[in-house]
Amino acid sequence: MIEIQGITKAYDDVRAVDDVSLTIESGEIVTVVGTSGSGKTTLLRMINRLVEPTAGAILIDGRDNRDLPGHELRRAIGYAIQGYGLFPHRTVAENIATVPKLLGWERKRIDARVDELLALFHLEPDQFRARMPHELSGGQQQRIGVARALAAEPAVLLMDEPFGALDPIIRGKAQDDLIDIQRRFSTTIVLVTHGMEEAIRLGDRIAVMDKGKLLQFATPAEIIAHPATDFVAELVGSDDRAFRLLSLAPVADLLEPGDASGEPIDAAASLKDALAEALWSGRAALPVRRDGAIVGRVTRDSLIARAGRPQ
Amino acid sequence: MSVSFLLRLALLVLLLTFLANPQAFEPVFAPFAANGAPAIYTQSSLVALTLSHLAMVAAATLAATIVSVGFAILVTRPSGREFLPLSRSIANIGQTFPPVAVLALAVPVFGFGPIPTLIALFLYGLLPVFENALTGLTSIPASVQEAARGVGMTGGQRLVGVELPLALPIILAGIRLTAVISLGTATIGSTVAARTLGEVIIAGLTSNNTAFVLQGGLIVAMLALFIHEGFALLETALSRRTGGAQPA
Numbered sequence: 032m033i034e035i036q037g038i039t040k041a042y043d044d045v046r047a048v049d050d051v052s053l054t055i056e057s058g059e060i061v062t063v064v065g066t067s068g069s070g071k072t073t074l075l076r077m078i079n080r081l082v083e084p085t086a087g088a089i090l091i092d093g094r095d096n097r098d099l100p101g102h103e104l105r106r107a108i109g110y111a112i113q114g115y116g117l118f119p120h121r122t123v124a125e126n127i128a129t130v131p132k133l134l135g136w137e138r139k140r141i142d143a144r145v146d147e148l149l150a151l152f153h154l155e156p157d158q159f160r161a162r163m164p165h166e167l168s169g170g171q172q173q174r175i176g177v178a179r180a181l182a183a184e185p186a187v188l189l190m191d192e193p194f195g196a197l198d199p200i201i202r203g204k205a206q207d208d209l210i211d212i213q214r215r216f217s218t219t220i221v222l223v224t225h226g227m228e229e230a231i232r233l234g235d236r237i238a239v240m241d242k243g244k245l246l247q248f249a250t251p252a253e254i255i256a257h258p259a260t261d262f263v264a265e266l267v268g269s270d271d272r273a274f275r276l277l278s279l280a281p282v283a284d285l286l287e288p289g290d291a292s293g294e295p296i297d298a299a300a301s302l303k304d305a306l307a308e309a310l311w312s313g314r315a316a317l318p319v320r321r322d323g324a325i326v327g328r329v330t331r332d333s334l335i336a337r338a339g340r341p342q
Numbered sequence: 343m344s345v346s347f348l349l350r351l352a353l354l355v356l357l358l359t360f361l362a363n364p365q366a367f368e369p370v371f372a373p374f375a376a377n378g379a380p381a382i383y384t385q386s387s388l389v390a391l392t393l394s395h396l397a398m399v400a401a402a403t404l405a406a407t408i409v410s411v412g413f414a415i416l417v418t419r420p421s422g423r424e425f426l427p428l429s430r431s432i433a434n435i436g437q438t439f440p441p442v443a444v445l446a447l448a449v450p451v452f453g454f455g456p457i458p459t460l461i462a463l464f465l466y467g468l469l470p471v472f473e474n475a476l477t478g479l480t481s482i483p484a485s486v487q488e489a490a491r492g493v494g495m496t497g498g499q500r501l502v503g504v505e506l507p508l509a510l511p512i513i514l515a516g517i518r519l520t521a522v523i524s525l526g527t528a529t530i531g532s533t534v535a536a537r538t539l540g541e542v543i544i545a546g547l548t549s550n551n552t553a554f555v556l557q558g559g560l561i562v563a564m565l566a567l568f569i570h571e572g573f574a575l576l577e578t579a580l581s582r583r584t585g586g587a588q589p590a
Binding site for chain 2: 079081102103104105106107110112113114115116117118119120129130133163165176179180
């Protein structure tokens with residue numbers, strides 16, 4: 032759990048972060064979204080003390096993050112950044128092993144961990160271990176950057192626009208990978224992004240910041256349905272909020288008994304995908320499949336009703 | 343194996359053969375020796391002079407490197423940043439002060455021998471290494487520095503593990519420059535009784551014997567060439583490993 036208590040960072044007269052308080056539960060993904068200059072990156076960097084706050088405190092699992100020297104604190108917290116910051120003179124394996132080495136792990140344990148992480152990120156260990164960063168594609172560098180951040184099994188992972196430089200298809204894949212890994216290790220993730228789309232897709236909760244202030248901290252559904260200020264509403268955008276809302280829940284939520292014809296849709300697919308398919312194929316209902324068996328249907332009317340603003 | 347590599351190899355063999363047995367080259371230099379003067383310098387062994395010359399250059403370059411890199415590290419730390427202009431001026435003065443003037447000033451203090459020459463070479467060699475080390479240490483990508491801090495490296499670990507290795511090719515280019523300049527400049531040391539290849543050149547000048555001047559000059563030139571090539575190879579290998587730009 033990360034408790035941010037009235038944290039402020041002032042540079043001369045400008046308050047980059049202004050009295051922000053929020054509590055991030057263990058095992059949750061919180062996305063911090065805002066325009067550039069909103070203070071979101073400064074807020075993130077105060078968690079691992081790359082920036083020291085002017086006022087306020089940050090508690091990680093109940094301990095003030097100033098209890099340890101900065102470098103020791105940072106070894107216990109994963110950190111992945113835009114541009115990845117891989118060490119160009121070190122191999123992929125050496126890059127991933129950075130923090131375990133600083134912590135003095137045994138050689139065998141480090142090697143095993145490196146191979147485990149490479150496999151986890153779909154990079155064949157034998158093929159990638161000895162490569163240099165400049166021999167990798169952008170997507171591969173990004174994965175190595177996250178693998179390095181996770182190497183010492185940190186409970187908390189901080190990410191600053193980690194997918195910013197990837198093209199849309201690879202970005203989608205990287206986001207899915209991140210969600211998988213988060214579910215697997217129940218890492219607490221704080222991810223900074225300027226895109227509301229990414230914030231909604233990844234965040235269990237979203238913190239919206241503007242001019243150093245925290246405007247709203249709530250679930251994606253809440254943010255879409257009830258934006259706290261006009262600025263939040265503008266970030267969400269009005270033209271496709273109905274579809275964003277639908278994208279948050281699976282088909283299983285609207286499953287009902289009954290028959291329907293045509294190609295079935297998976298119960299884990301999003302409501303948005305189901306509505307799109309119903310509209311595209313002109314069907315009033317779609318059969319729903321779970322584990323290969325048809326378990327019921329979902330109707331177009333129920334999907335449309337669900338897309339309205341929640342009360 | 344490329345033609346240029348073979349050419350360099352042949353040159354190296356030629357140089358070593360000449361140093362080992364200069365008399366064999368007597369017919370080559372004889373046309374340059376006037377009035378039956380000896381064509382090959384024999385007052386001292388050319389091998390001994392070459393070794394002494396190289397040792398002096400190596401010592402001065404090493405000292406200049408240690409001091410310059412040390413200062414460059416110091417002034418790129420947060421605590422030493424205010425000394426940057428001062429250390430830049432010192433290195434610049436070292437470069438603008440002519441080595442001959444340094445010799446003239448140092449001889450009365452330290453007497454004849456190798457010391458004044460070493461001082462002159464050291465001062466003259468500071469600037470290239472210092473400037474390159476400064477460039478190398480300050481041109482590390484921001485994302486790499488951010489990552490180095492973010493993973494929890496201490497200041498010392500960042501310097502040794504990230505900053506110096508990444509700056510090394512550029513620092514080496516500075517050392518190369520200093521070594522090559524010193525190799526040529528060291529010849530004037532013989533005017534104040536330092537044992538360098540300048541002895542051969544000066545003997546040629548005072549006795550009007552072009553053959554001596556040519557011998558001394560050619561050995562120095564070839565040594566400079568090989569030192570230059572050696573450093574350049576090292577720099578290229580290092581930058582290629584990190585995928586960086588090839589040094590010029």
